[in-house]
Every structure is written in C-alpha cells, then in structure tokens.
Amino acid sequence: MLPGIALFTFFLWVPLLQSVRMSFYRTVNIELVEFVGLQNYISIFGRQEFQQALRNTFVYTGWSLLIGFLVPIFLALVIGETLRGRGFFRTAAYLPNILPGLAAMILFSRFFSAEPTGVINIIMSWIDRGPFTFLTETNMVIPIIVLVSTWRGAGATALIYMAGLAGINPELYEAATIDGAGIFRRIRHITIPAIFNLGSTLLILQIIAVFQIMYEPMVLTAGGPDNASLSLMLYMWNLAFSGVMDMGRASAVAVITALILLCFTALYSFVNKRRTEWE
C-alpha cells in the first residue's frame, strides 16, 4: 500500500495541490512571487478569449455527445450482431487507436486541407465539386475535430461496450426471438437496459475527456480560425507556454476546468444514486 500512496502523492496529489496553490499567486516562470488571492480568477473570467474558450469547450462536449457517444454503441451493436468475421471487424474498429494521436491529427490536417491537394478535395474534384475549406469555416471546425477524435477513439470504447454485451445472458435473446422479437426490439428491451449503467459511466468519462481536448485543435487549427476552435486546455497551454509564461493564470484555468468537471461528476453520482434507489 505504501508504494501506491507514495506514487500517488508524488505524481498526482502534490502536482495537483501545487497547481491549485499556484493559481493564487503571481508567478515568474514556475516560481511563486506574490500572493494575489482570487485576482488570477477575476482576470481570467474577464477575458474574452477565456469566455470564448469556455463556450467552445461546451460546444465540443455537445458535438461529442451527438457524434461520439452513439457511434461506439452503434459499432458494438453491429459487430455484436455480425455472424462472420466478427474478430476482423473488432480488430478493424480498434486499429485507429494504435496510431499516435499527434500523427493522426497531422494525417487529418492533410485530409481536410483546403488546398486542391487535400485528400477530400481530390475526391470531390472527381465529381466536379469543391474545393472545400473545411478547417477555415468557423461553424464547421469543431464538428470536424470531434469527428476526427471519434474516428480515433470510437473503436476502443466499442470494445468496452462489446465486453458489456458479452455479459448478457444469451437465453434472453433466444427467448425474445422465440416470442417473435426482431432485432430492434431485442436491442431496445434487452441490450440497452443491460448496458445502461456502463453507458452512463462511459458518458461521464467522455465528457471529462472532451473537456480536456487540446492537441487535436492545436495541431489541426491552432485554435483558429478567429479562436473558433480554442478549447479551455489549449487556452491554458497558450497562457503557460506560448509567449506569456503566465503560470498563475494558466493554473487558474486548470482549476476552473477541474471544478466544472467535478460538478458534472457530482451530478452524475447524484442521478445514478437516485436511479439505483428507485430501482
């Protein structure tokens, strides 16, 4: 137990508490120079860039729920219903995950390039369409980034759902089939209730992950155009490492993000507890 506590202390708790402490100080690189109370927080909340990053991060989350939450379930269900080559499809779904994240983003930056040499524009030129300027459209840039993240991460999540699906007693399906239930009714009355708790947990984990989205917009758009894809974490990184070195305010952004996520987690725990009580 002692090694575990030591590791957690060194790698998790101390940096975490240091970051909270730093957010109350004026800093020179990582040195704490002067206690400023809540000044960093007040200053951050007043900045337009922070407000936009906060809005964008919620938009990221919304799109990821719309695109990213359902795709793995759909994948798991389709692969689960597949009779032949299930192993192949399971492997194929997971493959994008073995690509390093940055490499995947660089790959997609070429894919979505607005130049005629962009892969999608080449394909579109075959049917005399385009060229399209995907990553320069302020209203398209976040959905595209979410789409790319989903492409990379959906397979791994689908595997977890498949594990959940494997735990369902096959006799339930057999009984339902004998009673005349088709695929959609089996999914609705057996599968979905069985994976509901798993889905709830993965939902909150997904929100936590998407709230910390950073390298995807950093590589694909650098937060642009006109800050349209700037996320909270990217804004934090800009404050800390991109020409200002304002670690105090960067820590304040990190703490604000953590507090928002704590609220989400508390809400999830509350709803989950109430649901368990009802059941």
Add this chain to the structure above:
Amino acid sequence: MKKWFAFLALLCVALFLTACGDGGGTQGSQGPTAPGGELPSEEVLYEIADIAVDVVNPYLTATITLGNWPPDTAPAAELALFDGFRDIMRRQFPNVTVVPAFFSYTLTSYLPMALGGTAPNLFQPPFTDPQLLINQGLVADVTDALAEFGLLEKFSPAYVDLLGHDGRLFGLPRDGYVLGMHINVDLFREAGLVDEEGLPLIPTTLQEVAEKGRIIREETGAAGLVFPASETFGGWLFTNIAWNFGATGEHAMQYQDANGNWRANFTSPPMVEALYFMRALRWDYDILNADATTTDWAGSHNILGTGRAAMNFAANDAVAEPTAGRGLPVDSFALVPFPAGPVNAYALTGGTAFMFAPQTTHDQAIAILHFLEIIGVLPVITDDTVAAMRAGAISARDRGVPVLPPIPAWADEDFIAQQRAIANEFSNVDMRLFNDFFDSLVDGRVALRGEEPMFTQQMYRDLTAAIQRIITRENADVFTALQQAEDRFQEFLDDMVNR
C-alpha cells in the same frame, strides 16, 4: 484462427506504420549520407584542414551541449563541416567535450527543458524572446565570458538593449534579418511577368502585390501570395503591412498615455485600411493560399518552395527554407524588398541570438565562445576563422542555399567586410535577383523598424484572429474585428502592465 487473423492484421499495420517512418535511425547508422546520397564536398574538408589544430588550452575542462547541431539526416556537406569543427575543438581543447544536441529552439519546447535543467548550454532564439527569457531567469549571465573575449566593445548598442538587463549581458547576436519578400521566379515566368532580360517584374508596392498576384493566379493557378495566418504569424506580418499603411507615430498600434499606461490602438484609420487590404487580397483579388489560417512559417516556405505560391513575406535569414529545404533551385529564387504601402516603406528587422541555458557555468561559457570562434561567427579575424567562414560558405553553396551577403550583427567593419568578401567569392546566385533587397537597405528606399515594444507575441495572436475572421468570412466587418482584437489586447495589457 480468428485470434491469429487479428494478430496478423495488427502486425501488418504495425509493419506498415514502421515502413512509413522516415527511417532516420537507419540512415543515421550509415553515416553522413545526404538526401540523394551526395558525398561531403572536398572543398569543405580542404578548408577545415587548413585550421590549426595545436593545443590552445589543455586546462579548460567542460562538457558543453550545443543546440542546432545538424541531425544525421542533414546534407553531407553540413555534417562534414560540423564534424570537422568538433574535431578541431577536441584537438585545441582536449578537456572540453562537445555534446551535439539536435534541439532547434522554440519558446514552447525550451521552457520545460530550461525549467527541468535539460536545455542545451547553447541555443538560438529569435530576438523576440531574449527579454522574456531574461526576465523569467531562464538564461545564464555571460557578461564576464564575453568580456574575456573582448566582445563587449563590438556589440551594437541596439543588441545590448535586446540581450541585456541591468548592465549584464545574457547572449550575443548570431545574425540579423530584414523582412522582405521571397519570390518563386518560375511562377513569374510562367505568368509572363518578366522583362526583356527574363528577370521577374517584381512588385514594389503592396498594391502591385495584389495585381501581379492576381495575374499569377489566373495564368498559373498557383496562389499569388502565401500568407501564414495561423497562431501568431499572421499578426507578425500584418504589423509590417500596417506600418506601411501609416500605423506609426500618432497611429502607432501601441503607445503610452499621459498616465504611463500602455494602450492598444488597432482601430486607427491606417490599421483599418491595412485590414481592408488583407480583405481585398482574399475576396477581391483571390491571391491567398486556400489554407492560410492553418499555414505556419514553415508551411509558407513549403508552399513557395514547391511552386504552389509565387510570393511570401519572409526574411534574408530564411532563404535556405524554400531552396535547400524544399528543393527550389537557387536560380528560381529571388529575395526582394518588402513592398511599400501608400504611406511608408518600412521593413521589420530582427535577428537571432546565441543564448545560454541557466545552468551554464563560466567555464562552459568560455568553451562555447571558443567553439563559436572556431566556426567563424565571432567578430575575430584570423586565418583559422577565415578558413571556417569559407568552409561554411562552401557548405551552404553545396547544399543549394543561396550564398548572400549577411545583415551585420556586429559593429566591426573589418569582420563585416570579410563576411561580404567570402559571400562574393562563393556566390551561387544571379545577384540581379537579390541586389534590390540589399541596395534598398543602403539607399534609404526601405527604412528598418524593430518590433512593437510590449508583449508582441500576444499582440500578434490577437491580430491574427482578426485577420482570420476577415479572410474566412466575406461579410465580416473589418472595424469590428479590429475593435475586438484591440479590446482583447487591452485587457491583456491592463492585466500585465497597467496594474
């Protein structure tokens, strides 16, 4: 069976991904082979062989880590040059160990290394960063080492301000740069924009950039101008454009008010006109590269070097990027003055410094200065330093880098004259494509101007956002975009300096 199939599929993908890598490790183990397999130039080796290798100081003991060392995949001539320099250092100072570091400075990569004590002793930041690094305590004070080498009196006063604080110095200049315009001559020829001698008809004003850019777009399909409008690059270049529209003096984009507070001023008439000009480049003349908002500095050189754009606002210190770096032959490349605007003809000037990681000791600094002397970048003229400078010029020529006269970094006429003589001797370009750039600095056609004083990187970031809005939304309001950028930067100034 299925498991085996899945395993084989994964193996195939892993092998495929490995094959897609650049193979750097394998190439490195085969020794100094250049792209295309060229051998090191014998001339380089000959010049280096001329440098004395007698022991200079057997007592100086230090291990020095030197950033910007050419990687194993660099051209053979460059590798041979640096290996030769290291060998000379080892013979002249037998107790000094040179450790090559392939680190190429960026602020974001340097910070964690400096804070963690792993930054190379020597690194090369642009002049935008020294004051930030000095104020944050992330560089070593090398005043005493510079004094021992007699370099203090050769410092230009402007560089003392850039690299010093409270009478102490934290680095030395490597070279200067002046912003101009890189030209892909082939695209000008293809568009018919050449005179009777076959030389490109270069735009001298911003308006001509727009007009000739449109002709190039129509005639060749390539972008007239590549404009990197991502991160902070757009704001950086836009600053020079705005100066030439008159955003100086009473319309300066930053100023101190009567109370000493710093004010952002992005909504002056010249700034608005300059952003309208950017708007016209995109929506009226349609000469910009399609990916402008995701194009960075390196990307812009890539686009020009590979013939996808004809013009790029860039400086003399980056001429290797589109040529040797991207394969554009030196006779298809020109460097011309930054185009004048309706009011002014300014060109941004800056440079690159040699700076020292915070853990660097006095002995390490001395050893590093000896190494810099050996490679011929200190204002010291001896047979050895001249041989090193000649070897450097030959190496550049052999790699396909235009060998050009330098922008002086030191106040030392003899050293400058020596640098120019060597550049002339090994020139590999048609100087008619470059003379205008260098002449304009002397005859006053272009006035040099340093960067704005306060938090320029943040200012560039905010201006870049305004540019991005204008070039991605046809109906975006120019004044509103500038107003929002000004508000953002003012908030920042109020937070950081007007407290």
